[in-house]
Amino acid sequence: xxxxxxxxxxKFKEEKEIQEELFPKxxxxxxxxxxxxxx
Amino acid sequence: xxxxxxxxxxxxxxxPEGIKNVFFSDxxxxxxxxxxxxxxxxxxxxxxxxxxxxxxxGQKRYWKRxxxxxxxxxAFKTYMNLLHAKANPLSFTESFKTGKANETTAQGxxxxxxxxxxxxxxxxxxxxxxxxxxxxxxxxxxxIFIEPNAAGKIKLTxxxxxxxxxxxx
Numbered sequence: 001x002x003x004x005x006x007x008x009x010x011k012f013k014e015e016k017e018i019q020e021e022l023f024p025k026x027x028x029x030x031x032x033x034x035x036x037x038x039x
Numbered sequence: 040x041x042x043x044x045x046x047x048x049x050x051x052x053x054x055p056e057g058i059k060n061v062f063f064s065d066x067x068x069x070x071x072x073x074x075x076x077x078x079x080x081x082x083x084x085x086x087x088x089x090x091x092x093x094x095x096x097g098q099k100r101y102w103k104r105x106x107x108x109x110x111x112x113x114a115f116k117t118y119m120n121l122l123h124a125k126a127n128p129l130s131f132t133e134s135f136k137t138g139k140a141n142e143t144t145a146q147g148x149x150x151x152x153x154x155x156x157x158x159x160x161x162x163x164x165x166x167x168x169x170x171x172x173x174x175x176x177x178x179x180x181x182x183i184f185i186e187p188n189a190a191g192k193i194k195l196t197x198x199x200x201x202x203x204x205x206x207x208x
Contacts, residue, residue, distance in 0.1 A: 018090075021083075021086065022083060022086055022087050022090060023083060023087075023121065023122055023125050024079050024080065024082075024083045024122070025122075025126055026071050026075055026080065026119075026122045026123060026126050026148075027071065027072040027074070027075035027079075028042035028043070028069055028070065028071060028072060028142070028143065029042065029043050029069075029070040029071070029072055029173055029174045029180075030040040030041065030042055030043060031040060031041055031042070031043040032043075032178075
């Protein structure tokens with residue numbers, strides 16, 4: 001509770017939050033799915 | 040669906056012909072989506088530089104005499120590989136023990152550093168930027184060029200592409 005309050009007051013960020021901001025999850029190029037002709 | 044991977048020979052086919060110095064450090068590479076590379080990924084790179092005390096100042100942006108184009112291009116390559124490693128954290132043993140798998144087993148991400156020549160009327164200089172292999176608008180794998188000094192995706196002229204003399208993935 002105190003930590004939350006201090007965090008809000010001093011606007012500090014947890015290490016995990018900093019990491020998420022600095023290192024976003026990459027979006028890859030995906031192998032194309034095979035085209036299934038159902039006609 | 041799994042991320043697509045490419046091998047050294049596939050990358051070589053996408054490079055302009057006749058480059059003397061082409062180096063690869065990994066056996067296979069995953070690729071980042073172009074939108075991610077030039078938007079969220081690029082924003083993250085700039086934040087990472089700022090966090091390291093390298094700030095954009097004036098027209099030179101992130102360029103400093105002791106942190107110039109080759110440093111920025113190498114930093115961009117390193118940063119993107121950090122994202123790749125962070126997104127796929129499990130070692131072979133961890134995967135085996137837990138039964139979980141990384142999204143991709145690719146050793147690296149297809150982002151390299153290139154050096155090329157910029158010719159003026161009477162002058163000539165060399166510049167370092169990044170090359171990335173990604174899927175283009177026509178659904179083909181294409182090389183794109185990225186200026187890591189704040190500009191993002193750029194186009195090279197035919198002459199500039201032909202003047203590339205060093206590539207390192």
